[in-house]
Amino acid sequence: MNIILTAIDYIYNKAKSNSLWPLTFATSCCGIEMMSATASNYDIARFGSEVFRGSPRQADLLIVAGTITHKMAPFLLQLYEQMAEPKYVLAMGACACSGGMFKNNSYSVVFGCDKIIPVDIYLPMCPPKPESLFDAILKLKQEIQKESLLTRKDKINSHISKLYKKENSEILTLKENMHVFTMGI
Amino acid sequence: MSLFYLLYIECLSFWKMPEWLIFIMWYIFNFILIVILMLLTVLFLVLFERKYLAFYTRRIGPDRAGYKGCFQTVADAIKLLFKENIIPKNADKFLFFLSPLIVFVPVLTVWALLPFSSGFYTFHSCCSILLFMAFLAIPAIGILFAGYSSGGNNFALIGGIRSCMQLIASEIPSFLVLASIVILSGSMDLSVIVKNQSGSILNWYIFPSFLGFTIFFICSLIIMNRLPFDFPEAESELVAGYNCEYSGMKFAMFFLAEYAMTFILSALVVVLFLGGYNAPFDFYITDCFNLSVILREIFINFEQFFWLIFKTGIIIMLIMLIRAAYPRLRTDKTLDLCWYIFIPLSIFNLFIAIIIKYMRGIL
Numbered sequence: 121m122n123i124i125l126t127a128i129d130y131i132y133n134k135a136k137s138n139s140l141w142p143l144t145f146a147t148s149c150c151g152i153e154m155m156s157a158t159a160s161n162y163d164i165a166r167f168g169s170e171v172f173r174g175s176p177r178q179a180d181l182l183i184v185a186g187t188i189t190h191k192m193a194p195f196l197l198q199l200y201e202q203m204a205e206p207k208y209v210l211a212m213g214a215c216a217c218s219g220g221m222f223k224n225n226s227y228s229v230v231f232g233c234d235k236i237i238p239v240d241i242y243l244p245m246c247p248p249k250p251e252s253l254f255d256a257i258l259k260l261k262q263e264i265q266k267e268s269l270l271t272r273k274d275k276i277n278s279h280i281s282k283l284y285k286k287e288n289s290e291i292l293t294l295k296e297n298m299h300v301f302t303m304g305i
Numbered sequence: 306m307s308l309f310y311l312l313y314i315e316c317l318s319f320w321k322m323p324e325w326l327i328f329i330m331w332y333i334f335n336f337i338l339i340v341i342l343m344l345l346t347v348l349f350l351v352l353f354e355r356k357y358l359a360f361y362t363r364r365i366g367p368d369r370a371g372y373k374g375c376f377q378t379v380a381d382a383i384k385l386l387f388k389e390n391i392i393p394k395n396a397d398k399f400l401f402f403l404s405p406l407i408v409f410v411p412v413l414t415v416w417a418l419l420p421f422s423s424g425f426y427t428f429h430s431c432c433s434i435l436l437f438m439a440f441l442a443i444p445a446i447g448i449l450f451a452g453y454s455s456g457g458n459n460f461a462l463i464g465g466i467r468s469c470m471q472l473i474a475s476e477i478p479s480f481l482v483l484a485s486i487v488i489l490s491g492s493m494d495l496s497v498i499v500k501n502q503s504g505s506i507l508n509w510y511i512f513p514s515f516l517g518f519t520i521f522f523i524c525s526l527i528i529m530n531r532l533p534f535d536f537p538e539a540e541s542e543l544v545a546g547y548n549c550e551y552s553g554m555k556f557a558m559f560f561l562a563e564y565a566m567t568f569i570l571s572a573l574v575v576v577l578f579l580g581g582y583n584a585p586f587d588f589y590i591t592d593c594f595n596l597s598v599i600l601r602e603i604f605i606n607f608e609q610f611f612w613l614i615f616k617t618g619i620i621i622m623l624i625m626l627i628r629a630a631y632p633r634l635r636t637d638k639t640l641d642l643c644w645y646i647f648i649p650l651s652i653f654n655l656f657i658a659i660i661i662k663y664m665r666g667i668l
Contacts, residue, residue: 131383132383132387134370134380135379135380135381135382135383135384135387136380136384136387138369138370138376138377138380139370139377139380139381139384144540159362160362160363160364163359163364163365163366165355165359165364165365165366165367166365166366166367166368166369166374167367167369168367168369168370168374168377168380168381170355170367173545174540174544174545175544175545175548175549175550177391177545177549177550177551177552177556178545178548178551178552178556180384180388202391204388204389204390204391204552204553205388205389206384206387206388206389
């Protein structure tokens with residue numbers, strides 16, 4: 121049984137890691153670097169991920185490129201929840217990792233997108249070069265190739281518990297605010 | 306009856322199988338052959354398009370999966386196969402499941418009508434042009450259903466409506482052009498139309514009706530939703546258009562149908578205007594060698610298949626070049642193009658065809 125499973129895992133992980141389709145989602149200046157990563161000097165297409173999907177249903181990789189404000193946070197959570205299952209998150213830039221230069225005193229910025237959604241790989245820099253984005257994607261690929269279909273389920277469950285059951289965090293307030301924000305729009 | 310059918314009967318009657326079983330098995334074999342051919346073409350076309358667009362923008366394109374990225378689309382297919390299937394809470398579930406099939410099955414059916422060579426065509430009909438265009442109109446209905454059924458998603462609904470709108474606009478001029486071809490060849494059968502264009506390059510219908518070729522080519526771009534006219538899936542206006550709520554295998558089905566449609570419509574352009582499976586000169590390369598009669602028949606079929614694929618490839622490369630070069634048109638501009646410019650021009654083209662036919666009758 122295990123032999124079959126490892127064979128399936130090998131092929132599936134190869135396929136998954138070679139076609140990470142990112143979501144078109146950029147909140148600030150790191151988005152410019154992400155765009156130049158797709159253009160001809162750097163060419164993200166070499167890793168098979170130039171297919172930027174507009175709809176979160178078809179995307180595999182959520183590149184959080186830029187500052188997440190409290191106003192944007194509910195929509196980030198919504199986008200993450202709309203994505204279909206083998207989904208990965210890449211926190212790009214210092215703001216998405218920890219709040220960056222807004223960390224000291226800001227009333228409007230979420231200090232790191234891992235307060236809202238589970239992050240698979242962090243890429244701190246302000247802003248990171250396209251080469252370092254590729255480095256992060258390649259490291260994410262290595263992580264994916266270690267995965268197994270059995271352990272993936274536990275990982276999802278732990279992610280869900282992070283999302284909903286965490287106490288004393290911003291998420292609860294965000295969940296309440298989400299209603300207000302969506303009503304406002 | 307085609308040569309391959311006779312060979313097939315010879316082979317199977319050797320084992321003394323009943324006749325009805327042989328008859329049914331022939332269609333099953335053809336179906337399997339066409340499905341395999343279609344999957345291979347689509348896998349190749351997607352990879353080729355990504356590489357080709359990369360070539361135009363001075364990029365490298367996919368080169369990590371397999372040797373120089375040759376397994377890129379296979380990797381995409383496996384990933385989409387295993388991806389989670391999300392159904393929106395307030396979706397119309399039956400239509401949501403049905404609409405990828407409504408898009409996919411007619412496109413697959415149409416492959417059976419195309420004469421790939423003088424010996425190999427699956428389904429022979431005296432009005433195969435009409436069947437062809439009728440089947441190719443069905444996917445737009447599937448797209449409309451997909452937009453309607455995906456849980457009140459506005460983007461999807463607008464995409465579906467746009468698909469029907471441009472189908473109606475492009476169908477009338479393309480049918481008028483088809484009428485001119487039918488008048489020129491005197492038949493509605495695709496294989497007869499191809500046979501009438503044999504001989505030399507001057508017999509191809511692109512010369513009497515170049516106007517018709519241009520109109521039909523642009524109309525086929527509109528029917529297959531390629532880039533200057535891809536309103537149902539306009540990424541910058543509607544998030545992902547009609548397939549906004551689709552994920553995993555159902556989305557892959559839409560993707561497959563789109564590329565299969567690209568191939569089959571450019572093959573139809575080749576069959577109607579560029580001589581189909583005929584060689585561009587007045588002899589076949591196979592005739593240069595001294596072969597026995599049966600061997601010559603088989604090799605000529607393969608050569609005709611090669612010429613069809615070769616010409617279709619040129620048309621597809623033209624379509625991809627247009628995709629790389631031009632931005633999306635505005636919707637109302639496209640409708641103006643179809644209703645105000647193409648319909649009068651195609652009626653003019655029809656008159657030219659009638660006059661040419663009449664002159665040929667006199668001379």
